[in-house]
Amino acid sequence: MIIGGVVGPVILTILVVFLPAAGARVVRRLVMTSLTFSLPLALSALIVNVFFFPGGTTVLLTIGPIRATAEGLAFAVEILARVAAISGAITLFYLTTRPGDVVVDLERRGVSSRVAFVVNATVQTVPAMVTRGQTIVDAQRSRGLDTQGGVWQRIRGIVPIVGPVILGSIAEVEERTMALEARGFTRPGRRTLLWWPADRPAEQVVRWLLVLAVPGAIAARAAGLL
Amino acid sequence: MLALAGLSYRYAGAPRPSLIDIDLQIGDGEVVGLVGPNEAGKSTVCLVASGLAPRAIRGTLSGTLTIDGEDVVDWPMHQLIGRVGIAFQNPRTQLSGVAATVYEEVCFGLMNLGVPRDEVVARAGEALELLRIGDLVERDPNLLSGGQMQLVALAGLLALRPAHLVLDEPTAQLDPEGTRLVAGALRDLAAAGTALLIAEHKADMLDGLCDRVVVLDAGRITIEGPAGAVLADPRLADLGVEPPSRVRLARALEARGLDPTVVALGAGAGGPA
Amino acid sequence: MTERGVELAVEGLGHVYPDGTRALDDVSLVIPPGARLAIVGQNGSGKTTLVRHLNGLLRPTEGRVLIDGRDIAGERVAALARRVGLVFQDPDRQIFSGRVRTEVAFGPRNLGLRDASLDEAVATALEAVGLAGEADTNPYDLGFSRRKLLALASVLAMGTPAVVLDEPTTGQDAMGVARVQAIVAQLAAAGRTVIAISHDMRFVAEAFERVVVMRAGRVVLDGSPTEVFAEPNWPALASTYLEPPLAARVGAAAGLGSTPSESSLVDALAARA
Numbered sequence: 001m002i003i004g005g006v007v008g009p010v011i012l013t014i015l016v017v018f019l020p021a022a023g024a025r026v027v028r029r030l031v032m033t034s035l036t037f038s039l040p041l042a043l044s045a046l047i048v049n050v051f052f053f054p055g056g057t058t059v060l061l062t063i064g065p066i067r068a069t070a071e072g073l074a075f076a077v078e079i080l081a082r083v084a085a086i087s088g089a090i091t092l093f094y095l096t097t098r099p100g101d102v103v104v105d106l107e108r109r110g111v112s113s114r115v116a117f118v119v120n121a122t123v124q125t126v127p128a129m130v131t132r133g134q135t136i137v138d139a140q141r142s143r144g145l146d147t148q149g150g151v152w153q154r155i156r157g158i159v160p161i162v163g164p165v166i167l168g169s170i171a172e173v174e175e176r177t178m179a180l181e182a183r184g185f186t187r188p189g190r191r192t193l194l195w196w197p198a199d200r201p202a203e204q205v206v207r208w209l210l211v212l213a214v215p216g217a218i219a220a221r222a223a224g225l226l
Numbered sequence: 227m228l229a230l231a232g233l234s235y236r237y238a239g240a241p242r243p244s245l246i247d248i249d250l251q252i253g254d255g256e257v258v259g260l261v262g263p264n265e266a267g268k269s270t271v272c273l274v275a276s277g278l279a280p281r282a283i284r285g286t287l288s289g290t291l292t293i294d295g296e297d298v299v300d301w302p303m304h305q306l307i308g309r310v311g312i313a314f315q316n317p318r319t320q321l322s323g324v325a326a327t328v329y330e331e332v333c334f335g336l337m338n339l340g341v342p343r344d345e346v347v348a349r350a351g352e353a354l355e356l357l358r359i360g361d362l363v364e365r366d367p368n369l370l371s372g373g374q375m376q377l378v379a380l381a382g383l384l385a386l387r388p389a390h391l392v393l394d395e396p397t398a399q400l401d402p403e404g405t406r407l408v409a410g411a412l413r414d415l416a417a418a419g420t421a422l423l424i425a426e427h428k429a430d431m432l433d434g435l436c437d438r439v440v441v442l443d444a445g446r447i448t449i450e451g452p453a454g455a456v457l458a459d460p461r462l463a464d465l466g467v468e469p470p471s472r473v474r475l476a477r478a479l480e481a482r483g484l485d486p487t488v489v490a491l492g493a494g495a496g497g498p499a
Numbered sequence: 500m501t502e503r504g505v506e507l508a509v510e511g512l513g514h515v516y517p518d519g520t521r522a523l524d525d526v527s528l529v530i531p532p533g534a535r536l537a538i539v540g541q542n543g544s545g546k547t548t549l550v551r552h553l554n555g556l557l558r559p560t561e562g563r564v565l566i567d568g569r570d571i572a573g574e575r576v577a578a579l580a581r582r583v584g585l586v587f588q589d590p591d592r593q594i595f596s597g598r599v600r601t602e603v604a605f606g607p608r609n610l611g612l613r614d615a616s617l618d619e620a621v622a623t624a625l626e627a628v629g630l631a632g633e634a635d636t637n638p639y640d641l642g643f644s645r646r647k648l649l650a651l652a653s654v655l656a657m658g659t660p661a662v663v664l665d666e667p668t669t670g671q672d673a674m675g676v677a678r679v680q681a682i683v684a685q686l687a688a689a690g691r692t693v694i695a696i697s698h699d700m701r702f703v704a705e706a707f708e709r710v711v712v713m714r715a716g717r718v719v720l721d722g723s724p725t726e727v728f729a730e731p732n733w734p735a736l737a738s739t740y741l742e743p744p745l746a747a748r749v750g751a752a753a754g755l756g757s758t759p760s761e762s763s764l765v766d767a768l769a770a771r772a
Contacts, residue, residue, distance in 0.1 A: 164592055178312075
């Protein structure tokens with residue numbers, strides 16, 4: 001009871017999201033980012049539940065045929081609290097973790113080097129593809145492609161822009177593959193890692209506590225304790 | 227010593243062989259230039275000499291590739307790269323794509339080979355020093371100039387300590403500054419005793435750098451000999467190979483009945499120190 | 500389609516990129532119709548930024564860009580493409596068709612050409628770059644040098660009175676360079692303006708009548724090749740990593756004054772003999 005409803009998620013959010021965020025000095029970015037990406041979901045949950053909650057009797061507001069109910073509002077707030085907790089947690093992870101670190105750590109623990117490579121290479125490829133895309137747009141505009149015209153114009157512009165992006169990337173693949181082979185990429189077995197994130201005992205303890213808290217909470221809920 | 231003997235190569239699915247009966251040796255510390263028109267097979271020679279063909283680029287190989295007398299036909303790629311390295315013309319596609327810094331990039335090959343960490347550090351350091359790019363270690367390899375990127379790619383290869391290095395038009399996509407950087411690095415490598423096989427169009431670059439030059443046409447070696455003599459051979463023009471500037475100028479003067487030796491006055495004059 | 504030439508001008512042109520870097524600083528140039536202008540300088544000197552203002556891809560942060568005396572500020576890139584054609588350095592950033600013919604037709608089609616006049620424009624352009632026999636080939640079956648020529652053809656076919664070439668000879672073999680030189684001459688003979696960014700000082704000295712040297716966003720030298728490559732300017736050129744062509748160095752060393760092109764050197768020597 002004390003952990004359900006609205007209070008539970010709020011406490012969780014403060015403890016597990018905001019405190020660490022404050023420690024990592026990312027509170028402002030956390031709020032901005034998680035608001036941005038959870039806003040559509042939050043808004044729709046709010047509207048649907050406030051106005052269409054079944055069994056709502058205490059009417060707060062009437063707009064034409066639809067009525068806003070207090071029960072609906074209470075339920076919506078519960079949902080929003082949970083959305084906040086989840087989106088806050090995801091955003092915190094995204095803001096405080098470097099993909100390279102995660103991948104190296106996984107590799108140290110036995111994930112195949114090839115998988116690690118694919119993840120890292122994808123991250124680095126994206127900015128290069130973006131600049132490449134921009135040059136392609138410029139080149140085609142210089143040949144008279146009108147990117148500021150109507151819808152039909154823009155649709156006709158897709159192939160001349162997407163085409164070189166894809167063809168160019170494919171043409172590059174063969175070169176990249178040869179270069180990788182020339183650097184021993186195809187050697188079977190583990191590769192040497194120069195470094196990996198430290199895994200201090202305190203971190204391990206916290207991590208295990210968090211992991212065990214999940215089945216623990218589920219069990220407590222099932223047993224009617226929460 | 228890297229030797230191709232009676233070597234022919236046909237790409238998978240190709241109607242005709244790209245290389246026919248090639249005999250080519252690169253002795254320890256020798257610098258050999260490879261010239262010829264486009265589609266003559268220069269890139270194929272590089273791919274075969276490094277072992278990428280037929281291991282990564284499928285095809286049929288007849289004849290032998292030997293390194294220090296040993297036939298390497300059964301060697302897997304990761305065993306070959308410690309003996310012969312290969313560099314390509316596009317500096318960007320030679321980057322691993324997973325290194326955040328130049329240092330990691332140079333270590334990439336050694337890491338792949340499972341070399342122990344201390345040795346990785348030591349050998350990467352050597353390679354960086356050999357190419358004098360120690361000041362670039364913290365930089366993001368994607369943000370370097372073309373010439374710098376090529377040097378980083380070379381450092382990554384040299385960390386594997388191959389005795390031979392094959393280069394397929396290493397300066398083709400570089401500006402003069404980049405070309406100068408790479409040409410200087412190749413000079414240093416030659417001086418340090420690495421054997422080099424350089425496929426190039428820039429005859430001027432090969433002119434000062436190579437001991438021998440080999441001319442490839444339609445998959446066969448047609449002319450071979452000391453660099454100076456081969457680059458001045460009149461048959462090169464018919465093959466669409468641009469001779470060095472000094473040769474071209476000298477010929478233009480001779481055609482007008484003028485004394486060609488005046489061209490030598492231009493050597494070393496002007497230009498950056 | 501080919502009209503009389505246009506006059507291109509920039510007045511007090513400055514450009515600062517969104518991240519704060521200043522790429523151009525108070526550049527003023529007037530390029531008369533039918534001019535052959537080469538813009539040289541090291542990477543980062545502002546050459547590419549400058550030419551991208553000529554067809555509206557970039558807009559000035561200071562100053563103006565004028566075509567035939569009129570400010571182009573309000574005009575769209577697609578409209579300016581009628582008058583200023585820009586060939587990018589990397590052909591693979593524009594090629595998207597499965598056939599050479601359709602690739603070349605893209606530009607003129609965007610400008611409104613159809614049927615017979617479109618076919619003619621395509622055929623003429625392919626002829627000029629030597630790809631007439633490859634009209635139905637897949638562009639990626641052509642080597643890099645010929646894809647560069649294809650990119651050039653695709654802009655030539657648009658028949659613009661001004662053509663800007665970004666590093667047309669980088670990555671080209673000897674035959675390709677000769678072709679590009681011939682095309683520059685042809686365009687100028689037809690009264691069309693040609694502007695090229697290049698690193699190849701020999702190409703610049705041989706094919707262009709005016710050279711603009713840039714450094715750090717400013718013009719540091721502007722004149723004919725004879726003026727720009729004269730010995731007193733060598734230190735300035737060196738500071739931008741540019742080396743005068745061999746012909747210039749020989750001429751200066753032989754006391755013949757400034758002879759940047761081979762023909763000028765040969766003529767000067769013949770005159771003295």
